[in-house]
Amino acid sequence: MIFHELRLSNFLVFPGEQSISIPTKNEGNMVVILAPNNTGKTSIIRALKFLLYGHLAGAASSFEHKLLNDSAKSTTAIGGALSGWVEATIERDGEMRCIRRTITAKKGSSDTWRTAEMKLEEIKRGHSTVFVPDGGTLQRELRRLVPEMLFDAFYFQGEPLKGELLGDVGSIRKSLNAFLHEDRWEAAEQAAEAAREYYAKERLKAGGKDVEYRAKLEEEELLKKLLSQKREELRDTQAHLSEAIAEFDETTQALQELGKPAEADRLLGERNAANLQFDLAKRGRMQAEAELARLVGSSNGIAFVLSALPKAQKILGKMQADNILPADVTEGFVDRVLAQPKCVCGRDHDSQTRLAWNNYKTKTLSADLSRDLSDLLDSIGGSGRQSYVIRARQLAGTLAEKRSARAKSIVNEQKFSAAVRDADERLNAFPVEEVRSMSLRLSKVAAERQRLGGSLQQVEIAIRTTENGCKRVAEEIRRLAPKGANSGKLDQLKKAQDRSEKLRQLIHDSRAQLNKAFHLILQASVASYYDGSAYDGSSAKINPYTLLPAVEVNGEVRKNLGGGQSQLLALAYIVSLARLRKSLHKEMQRLGVGLGKLDDQSFLLDSPFDKMTETYAVKIAEFLKGNARQIVLLLARKQWEMVRGSIEPSADRIYAFDYHTLPEKIATLALDDFVYEVEGKRVSLLHKLPATDQHPHTTIVELV
């Protein structure tokens, strides 16, 4: 249903006659109403609800006059009557229609009123204006156009749709049934069943008094009902089994992508092996270092003095060559000293000094000392097995071996330390918990699949048994059927009964196909709007049985959604729903079912950007543009500022609610809330009432 114009007269905060005209020429039309809080945004929604359903919203029955404007009431004379109404020009099936709902009340005293009348009329304007009262048909039609339970979705009042739409709530499902005409299909199926039962009863009547024949007819009826139930059960089981198989495949795939449980064990094994190798390498290094230290320690400094040996070797060698080793030096030296009359100390030689000198000569000429010196020369000379050079060379060789072993150990230590770190990183990255929970889910789904497979077999057996029973009874009925005049009638009734049954089945199967098609379309459409905009990687999912939306993350339904997120989902859903219905009408027309040609849905959204971040607000504003034939947004200043950049260039018309109030009231208001920037100009929507008027009210002004 599309609105062309909405008109109000003396209704709630709107005195006199005021109107909002809504363009409809484009595929997407947007009207913005700039309305500070408490100036009439909710009143517009209430007006629509009143028009469509006679809903009184806060005014109890017999107090309908409370919906009339206070200003207008104050100027009505006592004993006089006042009418207030809401009227709309709507487009329906290519035709323009004008409907009005009116309240008329009588003023008893200055503060008492009595509702005299409330009526719904269609206004036909031609050469003259005719008001056609509604006998009930118009009201039923309005309820079909927008089921009351869905009204809040299409014309919502500032609260994100959480509980009602985003969940499996029976009453919303019933409204969806009406919106997508599923209730009418159900009525057709039930009617076909009612026709079948009618023909079955007629056959019983026409069967006459033959008890056995009548009993067989009743038995056939029972068997056919049972067969129908079992076939329904078979279809349900098949559908559930398909889902279980699909879920099994999906979960298997997901598990393969995450990694198998054995993978974690393998990584752990790898890590432990690398750790063992690292310990071995470390131990090897430490051993090599200890060995090196021991070798250097036990070398008696050979390695360090080896550099001095060549010099010592040279000196001793020269001394040997010059025969001036101690032995040589001592004998000649002592003989020369003894040949002198005095000793080197200056004393005259006597027997004691000669003895001392001879002992000295004996000592220094000792073979041991000479041998020792020769040995030392040999050692230094490096030809003997115990020579320092040989020993130093051997030590150097051993040291080199040990250093090489140490270096190898260090390389291995580093290599296996890196392997341990790598295995640790991979282990940390491995989603152990996710894999565990996914494996559990897979087991459950596998068990369910098996159970359903078993149930399917049982139902198939039951169907075969019942079909055989039906054949047997049909044969018995043919045998027992009365002959003569009645047989023709009985035959005709049987054919009609069979045809009704076939019709019922055809309608039933077509409903299932339709539901499947609805699900596919809604899923694709809602996901295309929602998935790309949600920050948390969640995705929209439509329940295939209820057709209601939910949000899923990693296959789990998320219950608590943020304001922006749930609003985005709700709006994506209702826009998709409206377009689906339009598409449904077109397809039904092609099928030859007269559902009407044009059935766009309008949306009137009061404060749709409340309680969300600016980023979500802008995303929703962008999404709303061009995605519905008619959108009317009612926005307080803060919301306007958030989305102005997105919406102002696209708005086909901008209205404002000018608020007129008492001077003393103005002092209590946040004045900034009444100042809007529109097309580069600052506009104030707050006005002082003249002294003669004591009733705050709102006037609708067209700004752009």
Add this chain to the structure above:
Amino acid sequence: MPPISDSELNIEGIQKLLQEEEINMQNLFKKVLNFYVSNDAVRKTDDEKLDLLKKAIDESLK
């Protein structure tokens, strides 16, 4: 984001079901949907619609 295309609702499933039926059954099905699903449905009572349905069944058997 691309809006849902109006031609995307696919009722091929229903058309396939109808094609498997004889022409009388197909016509009966469409008639019944017009009695119950079309816009005219709100203008008739349940009893009126059931009578129309039975008449349509009888005619389809001729």
